[in-house]
Every structure is written in C-alpha cells, then in structure tokens.
Amino acid sequence: MTLSLSCFIGFRFSYGRSRRGMLSLIAVISTLGIAISIAVLIISLSAMNGFERELNQRVLAVVPHCEIEPVDQNWLQWKTALQIIEMVPGVAAAAPYITFTGLLESDSHKLAALQVKGVDTCLERRISSLSSYLQGSDWEKFLPGQSQVLLGKGVTERLHVNLGDWITMIVPYQNMEHKLSKPKYVRLQVTGILNFGGIRDYSLAYIPIIDAQKLLKIGNNITGIAIKAHQPFEAESLARQVGDRIDASVFLRSWISTYGYMYHDVQRIRTIIYLAIVLVIGVACFNIVSTLMMAVKDKCFEIAILRTLGAGDGLIRAIFMWYGVLLGGVVGSIIGISMGVLLSLKITSIMHVLEHLTGCRVLSGEIYFIDFLPAELQWFDVLMVFMASVALSLVATWYPARQAIRLQPAQVLSRQ
Template sequence: MIKFLAFFLGCRFSYGRYREGMFSLISIFSAFGVSISIAILIVSLSAMNGFERELNQRVLAVVPHCEIEPVNHYLTEWKTLLAQIERIPDVAAAAPYIIFTGLLESSSHKLVALQVRGVDALLEHRVSECRSYLKGCSWEKFLPGRRQLFIGKGVADRLNLKLGDWMTMIMPDKYQEDKLLQPKYVRLKVTGILNFNGIRDYSLAYMPIIDVQKLLSMGHYITGISVRSYHPFEVESLINKLGENINFSAYIRSWRSTYGYMYDDIRMIRAIIYLAIFLVMGIACFSIVSTLMIAVQERRYEIAILRTLGATDSLIRAIFIWYGLLLGGVVGSVIGVSIGVLVSLKITVIIHILEKLIGCDLLSGEIYFIDFLPSELHWFDIISVLFISLVLSLVATWYPAKQASRLQPVQILRRQ
C-alpha cells in the first residue's frame, strides 16, 4: 500500500499542475536531453550493426577467405593440390584463379585500369557469392570461347557500358628474356554487371579462366587457389594447416590482411559510441538532479502537509524517486526509443534523400566497401539502452529525494 501511494503521489507530482504551469522549462529540457541521447545511441548502434551485416554479406561472402600463390612460378599440378586442400577439415571449398591487371577502353576512348580475375564458373560459385550480385548472364553460362566479361557497375558507369556492349581490353603479353612484348588488344563483350554497391564495383572484372590462359599463353597453369573456410573468423589456424599441407614456397593470404581492418574499426567505433553517448546520457540524466531540487522547493508545502499526516522519510524519498524516474527515465526513454527506432528503420532512405538535396555522396563507392548507410536494429541494444537510462535516472534521483525527506514541516508551515 505504501509503495502504491508513493507511486501515485510521484505521478501526481510529475504530471499534475504546478503553480506556474504543466512543466518547468528545465524539466522539459531534462527529458529532451535524455530522449535525444537515447535516440542517437540507438541510431548509432543500428548503423554499426548494419555495417557489420554488410561486411559479412558483401565481403566475406564474395572475397576468398584464403588465397594460395606460389612465390616464384605458376601453379602446375593444381588439380591434385585442389583435391588435397579440400580434404582439410576446415576447408569448405577451393577454386583456381588467374589474376592480372588490364585496361578497359570504351568506344568513347575512356580508359579504366582494373584487376581482372580469371575463374572457373563451375568452381568459383563454391567459394564466392558473386552470382548473387550479378545482372545479366548467369554463372552457368559464363563459359570460355565466347569473349565474355563481367564488370562492376562502377566501371560500367564510368565507361557508359551496358549489357551486350563490346569494348577493348588492353592486357600484357607474355614476359620473355627480360623483354616486355607489345600489349594485346582484345575485343570482349559485357555479358554481366556486378553490383556490390562498393569499391569492388570500380576495381574488379571476371573472365573465364580458359580464355585468360590462352590470352596470356599460360597453358594449363594458374596464378593461385582461392579457399573458403567454414569458420572465416578462425582463418589464422586454417593458414597454418594449409602451410603444413603444401610442399612448395607460397604466399598464403587471408581476408584479414585486406579487409580485417574494417572489423577492427567497427568494433572500436562501437566502443567509442558506447562511451561517448553514455557520458552524454549521464549528463542529461543528471540534469534531473537540478529539476528535482527545484521540484522539492516548489512542493515543500505539500511535503510538510504529508509529514504532518504521518508520512515517513522513506515515503518522501520514494515519492521523489518515482517523480524523477517518471520524468526522465520513463518519458525521456519512451520518446528517445521511439525516435531512435523510427530513424533506425528509415536511416538509409533518409540519408539517400539528404544526398540528393545536398548533391553529394556521404559514402562514396570508390572509397568505401559500400556506398550507402546501412542499418540493422537489435532488440538487445534497445533493452541495454533502456536499462542504462533507467539506472542513471535512478541514481540521479537519490540526492534530491534525500533532501526532500530532510525538510522540517514546522519551519515550512510557519513561513506560510
């Protein structure tokens, strides 16, 4: 009964009419500060979750988890090696590749330098999900002898190329006796456009591996082998196993050497966001202290009357604790969570509209691995933010509630 009375009086103090109006200006600013802090924290965490999701889908699903390349020569008996690698327990699949740098020239004489990767369509789909981002010809029809080429959307936009267009590739000829031969000019047809929505759209192209072997006069040799792991985050142990199972000098690279910094950056930024917004939320919540101190002065006559009616110190403290929680913890938290959730669900659209208004890309696909701001809302983040907000609001109410319980009713009523 006493607890319900404290809650009831706390509600009356919070939402009943002051002598000067509904709320004092400082109480509104306190609730507003808590709301904005919570909303910013939820939006920031959702953006970090979105970046991590896109990194998993657009990097780890496309980039080989490991690559094996010999030090001083091409791979010859690679089919035997391929079968040997796939017998390693942590290896999900393996596929051959040839890689070289070429120049693409369009009919308008524009040039773009990019990395060309020769792949076996039947084996490549086992180590990469590129076909999920492909428009045009399917991987199953990406066969040799048809002068086919898959390019990124960024390259296609730069050269004004569309599906079915023909273009010229300038590629190196075979290197012999310390002499560079005249580069080759090859006419190729754009049969597929890859749209990763990021930097890979501007730097990568695919050709059938047999066509590349013929153009580079490599015979049946390849540049290296791509490996896909069941456990991409434990790829360092896989590198050790691969090194134990090959009998030649080779470079063994993992995705961490090229994209690992992105995961580290996301984790670091997430920790910084937690710390920064926690401090901002703490400042906003502790502004409740000043609000409650003013409320204690405004309600001193009501407190004195309650004391003469038999209210104990614990009841007075409980009333103002509920008062602070309802003002900052409940009102501020509910408004902040509502704003944060709504913005998080629409942040990609909002940023897209903002980019159109200012005429500038906030995330350029030529620089970042994605060209949009992703978002993924987790209920755990919302619950964590609410819990922190309520705890800070509870701590902030303790001192004003204690001061309210120390008021002397005789002195207050005598002044009245």
C-alpha cells in the same frame, strides 16, 4: 501499498501543476534532452549493426577467406594441391584463379585500369556468392571461348558501356625472361554487370579462367587457389594449416590482412558508442538533478503535510525516486526510443532523399566498400539503452530525495 502510494504521488508531482512555470519548462527540457540522446544512440548503434551486416554479406560473401599463391610462378601441380586443401578440416571449398592487370578501353575511348580475375564458373560458385550480384542467368551464360567479360557497375559507368557492348582489353605481356614486350589487344563483350554497391564495383573484371590462361599463354598454370572457410574469423590459422599440408613454397594471405581493418573499425566504434551511452545519458540526467532540486523547493509544503500525516523517510525517498524515473527514465526513454526506432528503420531511405536533394554522396562507392548508409535495428541494443537510461535516472534522484528527507515540517509550515 507504500509502493503504489509513492508511485501515485510521484506521478502527480511529475505531471501536476507547479507553482513555478519555470519548473515545468526545465522538466520538459530535461525530458527532451534525454529523449534526443537516446534517439541518437539508437540510430548510431543501428548504423554500426548495418555496417557489420554489409561487411559479412558484401565482403565476406565475395572475397576469398584465404588465398594460396606459389612463390614459383610455375605451379603445374595445383590440381593435386586443390584436393589436399579441400581435405583440411575447416575448409568449406576451394577454387583456382588467375589475376592480372588490364587496361579496358571502350569505343568512346574511355579508359579504366583494373584487376582482371580469371575464375572457374563451376568452382567459383562454391566459394563465393558472386553469381547473386548478377541479373537473371548471366552467370550460367558466362562460358569460356565466347570472349565474355563481367564488369562492375562502377567500371561500366566510367567507360560509358552497357550490357552487350564490346570493349578492348589491353594486357601487358611478359616473355619468359620477364621482359615486357608488345601488349596484347583483345575484344570482349560485356555479358554481365556486377552491382556490389561499393568499391569493388570500380576495381574488378572477371573472365573465364580458361580464357585467361590462353590470353596470358601460361598453359595449365594458375595464379593461386582461393579458399572458403567454415569459420571466416579463423582464416589466418586455417591458412597456416593449409600451408603446412602443401608440399610447395607458397604465400599465405587471408581476408583479415586485406579487409580486416573494416571489421576492427566497426567493433572499435561500437565500443565507443557503448561508452557514449553512459556519458551522454549521464550528462542528460544531470538536468534531472537540477529539476528535482527545484521540485523539492516547490513541493516543500506538500512534503511537510505528508510528514505531519506520518510519512516516513522511505516514502518521501520513494516519491522523489519515482518522480525522477517517470520524468527521465520512462517518458524521456519512451519518446527517445520511439524516435530512434522510427529513424533507424528509415535512415537509409532518408539519406537517399537527402543525397538526391543536395547532390552530395555521404559514402562514395569509389572509396568505401558500400555506397549507402546501412542500418539494422537490434532490440537488444534498444533494451540496453532503456535500462541504462532508467538506471542513471534512478541514480540522479538520490541527492534530491535526500534533501527532501531533511526538510523540517514545523519550519516549512510556519512560513506558509
């Protein structure tokens, strides 16, 4: 009974008429301040979730989790090493690869220097989702001996080439004495365009591994072996285990050494945002303190009457606690969560529209691993923000409620 009565009176205090119009204005400003703070925090958390999702899907799904490269460039026993690697616990699959630097030239005399990677089409599908970034059956048609090349979308835009066009690849050649000689020129047809939506679109080209071996005249040799791990975040320890199993001097490298900074940056920013949740909403809740202090003065006559009718300290305290919670923790939170959820679900489309109108790219694919602003709404984050808002609004009511309890009914009523 006391709880329902205090809630009812607190609701009337919050949304009933006030003797001072300024009090209503300050209450509205306080509510909007909390709402905007909550909306911004939900959008920020959704953006961080989106970056983490894209990191897992676009980077970890394509980049090898571990790479093993021999110290001696002549690694003719790699097939035996491949079988040993796949038997190591934690290894999901492994595939050989060849990498070298090439210069691509289109018929319009546009140039692009990038890393060319030779892959085995059958084994590569086991360690990466590279084929999912091609259209139709382009991956199945990617066969050795056909003078084919797969290019990123950014490279095709830079070279002004389309699917089916021919380009010239210039490859520096090293003889057995590791001296540069006349470069090789080879004509290749663009049979597939990879659309990763990020920096990899501008830096990679793929050819069949057999064609790469013939082009470089290295026989059955390879550059290294790429490994897919069951647990990508344990890639460094897995690489060391694989190195211990192989009877050869090798270089060990994991995705954490090349792309791990992205994941750490996302986690660091997420931690900062969690801290900002408390600080920003806490600052907004200071407005509730000033609003409630003005409400105590505005409602002193009503408080005195309640005291005369027998209301105790607990009831008066509960009334102003409900007043503050309804003002900021409930109404402000609901408005802020509604705004944040709606904008988080549409933030990618909104940014595309703004980029189209302004002509400026927020995230350039030539610099970042994605070229759009992602967002993924998680209801746990929404619940956490709501609970933090309610808790801080509740804390903000303590001092005003204490001042309301100290009011003397006789002194207040004698002034009326």
